[in-house]
Amino acid sequence: MKKYLMTALINILLINSAYSQNYHKNFDDNMTCESCHKDYNIENITNIHFNNEREIINNAFMHFDNEFGSKNCTSCHNMTCESCHEDKNHNIISKPVNDNCLVCHKDVFTGIEYEGYGIREDHIRYKRGLQKDGEYYLKMIPSVHHEAGITCAECHTKNSLLGKEKPKDCLICHTYNREIIDHSIKGHDKVECISCHAAYSPMELGTFYLRFRESSNKEIFDELPQLDDEYVKSSYMRVNERPPMVIDNETGKYVPAKPAFIIFTGNTYQNLVVGIENNMILNRWKKTYPHTVRRETVLCNACHDNEKAFLLESDENRILYPDKDGLAVKSFYNSENFIIEDARFVTRQEYDEKINKKSKEYVKKYIEKLDQLKKVIKESK
Secondary structure: OHHHHHHHHHHHHHHHHHHHHHHHHOOOOOOOHHHOOOOOOHHHHHHHHHOOHHHHHHHHOOOOOOOHHHHHOOOOOOOOHHHHOEOOOOOEOOOOOHHHHHOOOOOOOOOHHHHOEEOOOOOHHHOOOEEEOOEEEEEOOOOHHHHOOOOHHHHOOHHHHOOOOOOOOHHHHOOOOOOOHHHHOOOHHHEOHHHHHEOOEEEEEEEEEEEEEOOHHHHHHOOOOEOOOOEEEEEEEEEEEOOOEEEEOOOOOEEEEEEEEEEEEEEEEOOEEOOOOOEEEEEEEEEOOOOOEOOOOOOHHHOOOOHHHHOEOOHHHOOOOHHHHOOOOOOOOEHHHOEEOOEEOOOHHHHHHHHOOOOHHHHHHHHHHHHHHHHHHHHHO
């Protein structure tokens, strides 16, 4: 009976697949995808998917170059249905494959790290190692979900892209086992799973857009990424590291954050600097959900005893001095320089009184965690 049912199911799937292929072969040139898929609107999907980033960019560059967005952002911010639903041979596919997603979700934009691609510095001398879609990456550890063969589309459903629901979170598939040491600690239920289980996040600390008009000295920067005939891009620093944490306005939980836009500009016209050099026009952070989930987690002092993990780096502990380089930022790891949407930064008082306070329970659990780590190391030898 089971064999019969399985055979019938396979036949149904094959028939449906053949029907879908033949149906799309008869697709009229005058038709659009929305002609049949009436519950979809590519413009609405695009606006939801990009979270109004275009508006933020346009407002920031308004007094610098009001056409910046149309010149430099359209490669991703001009989607069609085929952008996701077409394979490499230009056949229509019902569910996007990872490669479709990673055309846009690459570099510092969440996604590429899922398969173990780490960002490199901008300079041409770093153009070596893994290559994907014309860009070079460091070989990093991938998400445990990628190793298990889970695709992007299995968590990011069509309804999540339509804004009808959120992408699947950890507790859809996993349970919060309180017998695990980390889960048994009071207060850890206020920490999102990803805050401890993300191995790293690709982050760019300070992005520079240098504009050259009727200038011959642009060729000095030929070894940096050339966006178009006018623009060259550079960055203060690009890292693959554990992101700091902020507090989500909706859930009240600690979640990872990364720079959304920390943008500096320079404007050269006929080889003369116009306006303010290294002018900071955007200083925004955002919540992030790094796609680098690992079963393992961090030790206690990755958060406790670590002010940098909450964007509270003090002067005496910093090793980077962007302000000494002429930038309007004292530290990329201190929230006093920045703003954030849909979340708030942790205050110094919260850190001192709640996070960094060592209770007897903390000491007890820390010792348990270290003993557990010793056991794992011993068993691995």
